Amino acid sequence: MGLPSRSIHLAACALAAGALLTGLVPAAGAAAAPPGATARAAAGPALPNARADDPPPTDDMPDDGFDDEHEGEQDDLVGPGGTPERRAPGTQAAPVPGRPGDFRLAAGSDLSGLVGRLDAALPKQGLTELMEQANRPSGWEGACGNTSIYGPDLAVNHRVCWDGDDLASGEWVPQAITGVSDAQEDEDWGSSNSEPIAVASYDAKNPGRSDQASGRDNCVQASVSDACNEKGVRVSFFNQATQKYRHVLLAWPYVNSKNNISFDALHASEGKCTGTVTPSCKAQNGIHAGGMVWYGNYLYVADTANGMRVFDLRKIMDLNPDNDADRNDPTPDxxxxxxxxxxxxxRQNNVWYSFGYRYVMPQVATLKLTTAKNGGTTAGNQCYATGRPKASFLSLDRTGADHLILGEYCNKNNGGTSNGRVGTYPMSAITAAVEGKAGTAAAADSSFGLPTGGTFNGETLWHKTQGALRYDGKWYKRELYSYNMSEVTGDFGS
Incomplete structure (x- = not known):
């Protein structure tokens, strides 16, 4: 199949990830260095004979610098105390004129020193080799059930579903999808013929986790589930050649109180309190990862309240190189x-842990929306017509000059004054911000308000767009509860 059709097919999958993957089911600087980390990083890697009491990240881990604002963007019909806004079927709301300045992104604190220390402490694995190590068999074609779940108008090229325990998992919820068609124009990755597809899932279930003094280190007690900890986000890389996949846990690096490099799941402080809950011990929420774009060596993951977290596929850490989980592996440090x-x-007590995952990929950069919020909190999935947008979904336009698209999911039943907006960025500006000094900005070159239509159970969903992409000058959107995309025939507000 030709490149344009494959690229648009993958972008279409990205928009429908929440629905389609039901069948596939199974920052000032984010993750910024903690105070003093720059000076401590200059001291070099910790010595092997460091004190054997490295604390768990919940003991001393500083906040990662991102707003701790839960914007789970779950499927919700009516917000608390709200009344669904009614419109005649097909009636479109007037788009709000876009303001590109609202979408300005800036690079956060330099993480290269922290990532360098982690790189020196742990073995690495390239994506090509990781694809060769893909160990989980997928379901394929007819093994994935009835095609009718995709709707009558969406032609299915191939059908893939996760392995048994992933398929039935109540902990991990698939959200975003991207792949080598986004990453490389020629769709080849190294010497591999795996043509990888990447799916991001967020941790939606933490049984036994608590902010209260219900037991110090409550998530490591024998009585609690392995799912107790908030693990943030994992990315599953699918090898199309072998039809197998492998999970990679996303992480952010920090220096612990013993001056040793360590890492934790994304925004996942467990909040061990010894009394009244305070901001310093309150358990943090993981991010939603509602959108993801793979471009070159970088993986861009949406962080709803803040912007994007950036990961480098050249920095995948391998905590089990001998592929024998029963035997602990030595590490370079x-x-x-x-x-x-x-x-x-x-790093805890001079041993490296990873919630049981072989592969961990640390955050290498932050792109944070710089515009001030307008109209108050957006925690109820509401959006505002001006001010800082929400980073709800991402997509890539490879027609013409490559552009990244960032857009909002909004629920006006929960308040707010906007249907949602999208902004577009030249990928050259995004890459320059990732690789530049802290504060390097990526400016949007256009932005638009979203018109919509459609109903579900009598509710007009014109304010619940879950994805948008642009291809050859045309815009497409995906609405909540709809498995199909629709072409936008009217003009966006500009």
Whole structure:
């Protein structure tokens, strides 16, 4: 199949990820260096004989610098105390004129020193080799059930579904999808013929986790589930050649109180309180990862309240190089790694943990929306016509000059004054911000208000767009509860 059709097909999948993957089911600087980390990083890697009491990340991990604002963007018909706004079927709301300045992104604190220390401490694995290590068999074609779940108008090229435990998982919810068609114009990655597809899922279930003094380190107690910890986001890389996949846990690096490099799941402080809940011990929420774009070596993951977190596929850490989970592996820093303990993460007592995942990919950069919020909190999925947008979904336009598209999911039943907006950025500006100094800005070159239409159970969904893409000058959108995309025939507000 030709490149344009494959690229648009993948972009279409990205928009419908929440629905289609039901069948596939199974920052000032984000993750910024903690105070003093720059000076401490200059001191070099920790010595192998460092004190054997490295604390867990929940003990001393500083906040990562992002707003801790839960914007889960779950499927919701009516907001608390709200009344659905009614419109005649097909009636479109007037688009709000876009303001490109509202979409300005800036690079956060330099993480290169922290990532460099982590790189020196742990073994690495390239994506090509990781694809060769893909170990989870997928379902294929007819094994994935009835095609009618995709709707009558969407032609299915291939059908893929996760392995048994992933398929039935109540912990991990698939949200975003991208792949080598976005990453490379020629759709080849190294010497591999795997043509990888990447799917991001967020941790939606933390049984036993608590902000209260219900037990210190409550998530590592024998009585709690392995799912207790907030693990943030994982990315599943699918090898199309072998029809197998492998999970990679996303992480952010920090220096612990013993001056040792460590990592934790994204925005996942567990909040061990010894009394009244305070901001310093309150358990943080994980991010939603509602959108993801793979471009070149970088993976861009949406963080709803803040902007984007950036990961480098050249920095995938391998905590089990011998592929024998029953035996701890030595690490370059003179310690060892344990991938059987699913309740711990980071460096603890001179052992590296990763919630049981073999592969961990640390955050390497932050792109944070700089515009001030307007109209108050957006925690109820509401949006505002001006001010800081929400980073709800991402897509890539490879027609003409490559552009990244960032847009909002909005629920006006929960308040707010906007149907949602989209902004477009030249990928050259995005890459320059990632690779530049802290504060390097990426400006949007256009933005638009979203017109919509459609109903579900009598509710007009014109304010619930879950994805948008642009291809060869035409815009397409995906609405909540709709498995299909629709072409936008009217003009966006400009």
């Amino acid at each position: 003179g310690l060892e790694s344990d991938v059987k303990d699913k309740k711990r993460i980071g």
